[in-house]
Amino acid sequence: MSDMSPIIVALDFPDSAQALSLAEQLDPKLCRVKVGKELFTREGPVLVKALVNSGFEVFLDLKFHDIPNTVAAAVAAAAELGVWMVNVHASGGPRMMDAARKALDPMGSAAPLLTAVTVLTSMEQSELDQIGVNRALDEQVCELALLAERSGMDGVVCSARETSMLRERVAKDFWLVTPGIRPANSEQGDQRRVATPAEAVSKGSDYLVIGRPITRADSPLEALKQIAAELQQS
Numbered sequence: 253m254s255d256m257s258p259i260i261v262a263l264d265f266p267d268s269a270q271a272l273s274l275a276e277q278l279d280p281k282l283c284r285v286k287v288g289k290e291l292f293t294r295e296g297p298v299l300v301k302a303l304v305n306s307g308f309e310v311f312l313d314l315k316f317h318d319i320p321n322t323v324a325a326a327v328a329a330a331a332e333l334g335v336w337m338v339n340v341h342a343s344g345g346p347r348m349m350d351a352a353r354k355a356l357d358p359m360g361s362a363a364p365l366l367t368a369v370t371v372l373t374s375m376e377q378s379e380l381d382q383i384g385v386n387r388a389l390d391e392q393v394c395e396l397a398l399l400a401e402r403s404g405m406d407g408v409v410c411s412a413r414e415t416s417m418l419r420e421r422v423a424k425d426f427w428l429v430t431p432g433i434r435p436a437n438s439e440q441g442d443q444r445r446v447a448t449p450a451e452a453v454s455k456g457s458d459y460l461v462i463g464r465p466i467t468r469a470d471s472p473l474e475a476l477k478q479i480a481a482e483l484q485q486s
């Protein structure tokens with residue numbers, strides 16, 4: 253996989269046939285791929301291994317959130333699949349994140365990157381209020397990111413709207429992974445905190461997670477190439 257591509261394509265499909273057919277249209281030199289809850293729940297480790305064997309670096313986006321013992325075991329099981337990145341929810345707390353980190357320690361440099369979700373990019377301030385989080389959304393993202401960093405995570409998932417703020421507060425090699433990417437004129441859908449690919453990179457995102465704007469395009473490869481070209485020009 254090329255180190256220069258920050259693009260991770262979210263393969264949000266109901267089955268392996270559709271996911272593999274889309275992946276075949278992509279180029280592992282231009283992107284990584286992400287397997288999320290729907291696809292994994294239907295198709296499981298076999299599909300993940302098929303993607304890994306076809307040359308893609310895979311982000312297994314299962315956002316674990318449970319007691320420390322359970323999350324540690326789940327993260328270790330994910331790592332056995334040969335994936336490039338796995339994640340947990342930072343709101344699971346420091347003991348949970350610490351247990352996840354320790355579960356990967358025996359793998360040394362072969363361990364996948366371990367990231368933590370701060371506040372989902374589909375959420376806005378009013379929803380935080382509804383779940384009883386009485387902080388400004390930016391502040392909540394920042395506190396969870398700092399907690400994740402202190403708990404040994406390699407990075408966080410946040411929106412590109414928060415990356416300039418976080419870049420000033422976290423280490424340079426702490427990865428900022430940003431979904432909610434919407435090229436100009438594409439539909440926002442259920443996402444709320446969105447940014448264009450160029451905005452995201454200019455504000456300090458390391459990796460851009462992009463689903464529907466690529467996977468639902470008439471030509472996914474053309475959509476991917478167009479975004480990659482936009483990023484090279486920015």
Ligand SMILES: O=c1ccn([C@@H]2O[C@H](COP(=O)(O)O)[C@@H](O)[C@H]2O)c(=O)[nH]1
Nearest residue numbers: 262288371372373431432461462463464
């Ligand atoms: O905060 C988060 C965390 C994960 N996601 C995932 O990213 C993709 C985004 O897909 P789009 O089609 O580009 O909206 C999707 O798989 C989410 O589960 C996120 O959006 N926000």
